[in-house]
Amino acid sequence: MMKFKYPLAKPIITQDDINSVVQVLKTPYLSLGPKLKEFEDAFAKYIGVKYAAAVNSGTSALHLSMLALNIGPGDEVITTPFSFIASANSILSVNAKPVFVDISPDTLNIDPTKIERAINERTKAILIVDIFGLPNQVEEIQKITKKHNLYLVEDACEALGATYDGKKCGSFGILSCFGFYPNKQITTGEGGMVCSNNLTLLRLVQSLRNQGRSPTASWLEHKILGYNFRLDELSCALGLSQLKRIDTILKQRNLIADLYNEKLKDIEEITTLKSSFNNKLVRSWFVYVVLLKNKRWRNRIISELSAKGIQTNTYFPAIHLQKFYKEKFGYKKGDFPVAEDISSRTLALPFYNSLTKKDIDYIVSSLKFALYKVKKL
Numbered sequence: 001m002m003k004f005k006y007p008l009a010k011p012i013i014t015q016d017d018i019n020s021v022v023q024v025l026k027t028p029y030l031s032l033g034p035k036l037k038e039f040e041d042a043f044a045k046y047i048g049v050k051y052a053a054a055v056n057s058g059t060s061a062l063h064l065s066m067l068a069l070n071i072g073p074g075d076e077v078i079t080t081p082f083s084f085i086a087s088a089n090s091i092l093s094v095n096a097k098p099v100f101v102d103i104s105p106d107t108l109n110i111d112p113t114k115i116e117r118a119i120n121e122r123t124k125a126i127l128i129v130d131i132f133g134l135p136n137q138v139e140e141i142q143k144i145t146k147k148h149n150l151y152l153v154e155d156a157c158e159a160l161g162a163t164y165d166g167k168k169c170g171s172f173g174i175l176s177c178f179g180f181y182p183n184k185q186i187t188t189g190e191g192g193m194v195c196s197n198n199l200t201l202l203r204l205v206q207s208l209r210n211q212g213r214s215p216t217a218s219w220l221e222h223k224i225l226g227y228n229f230r231l232d233e234l235s236c237a238l239g240l241s242q243l244k245r246i247d248t249i250l251k252q253r254n255l256i257a258d259l260y261n262e263k264l265k266d267i268e269e270i271t272t273l274k275s276s277f278n279n280k281l282v283r284s285w286f287v288y289v290v291l292l293k294n295k296r297w298r299n300r301i302i303s304e305l306s307a308k309g310i311q312t313n314t315y316f317p318a319i320h321l322q323k324f325y326k327e328k329f330g331y332k333k334g335d336f337p338v339a340e341d342i343s344s345r346t347l348a349l350p351f352y353n354s355l356t357k358k359d360i361d362y363i364v365s366s367l368k369f370a371l372y373k374v375k376k377l
């Protein structure tokens with residue numbers, strides 16, 4: 001693994017975080033102890049939903065959501081091709097078919113005006129992804145799910161703290177999912193959460209994550225086929241500790257993103273992403289991504305910045321053009337032109353709360369110099 005002076009992401013772990021994990025190690029409860037419920041309750045309260053179930057990754061949260069909704073072979077789920085692959089994979093994991101709908105070039109989220117033509121009698125759900133922490137156009141999408149009697153599932157893994165019309169992302173799906181990988185707004189190492197206002201579905205998720213045991217059954221009684229997707233107590237304690245200072249974490253992330261946006265706004269070769277749309281869709285910055293005007297510049301810029309100790313990445317390649325999606329479904333270039341265009345021009349810059357103004361100055365001037373060099377070619 002190459003070491004960068006400025007990595008893409010870096011978790012910020014405080015002494016309080018460390019203490020809370022060490023505290024757990026001094027108890028006999030390393031799994032299924034008191035921290036699990038404490039973390040779930042605090043998380044549900046923060047999102048503004050009735051219930052939450054912690055699991056061992058965001059991918060597990062999505063997988064269990066599909067299972068709990070009884071989505072399976074023969075079913076179709078509408079989703080976005082511009083995402084981290086786990087969102088679409090969750091549909092494949094239950095042997096249902098992901099049906100992609102292209103994105104809007106402004107929000108980079110699924111384009112609600114293009115959804116209805118993808119619906120047929122096999123469609124069971126719409127899986128929205130709040131990409132780069134920006135909420136979806138919830139009202140437009142809810143209109144469609146109501147009209148066609150579909151489930152709305154939310155992959156809010158990138159959007160902890162984002163709001164749509166004042167309400168938190170992760171409160172809109174019948175089931176909504178979060179992930180706590182180290183590059184997310186808060187981390188538990190690996191970890192995830194399913195949120196819901198539906199107690200029956202949430203109980204089912206709790207049973208599925210724990211070998212199909214019902215909450216009231218004995219340890220060796222398995223009512224349904226389940227998994228071990230449990231989140232251990234150390235992770236719950238870390239998540240709980242980070243959630244306590246979530247407002248500070250998000251405020252700092254906003255400041256850093258605003259600083260980047262301010263310093264990059266006059267560079268005509270770059271488009272920056274907005275932090276909000278009409279004050280209705282308010283982003284929680286997950287990664288700091290800019291769009292290059294010309295996709296042919298990208299590889300060269302990445303290597304120029306890499307030589308200066310600056311890690312960048314190309315979030316995200318379009319999912320339908322990944323090898324096994326092309327092979328399984330026959331997708332090809334041109335199927336979702338907006339997603340393809342955007343994904344060919346994205347550049348994610350280092351983004352974490354310990355970046356200083358000076359660091360950002362260095363990264364921005366290095367990017368400017370790299371642009372100047374590639375344009376001369």
Ligand SMILES: *Cc1c(COP(=O)(O)O)cnc(C)c1O
Pocket residue numbers: 057058059060083084086087129155157158178179180181191192
């Ligand atoms: C991070 C992320 C996930 C979950 O990832 P895990 O690594 O499994 O926790 C799911 N969907 C999206 C869009 C993500 O960014």
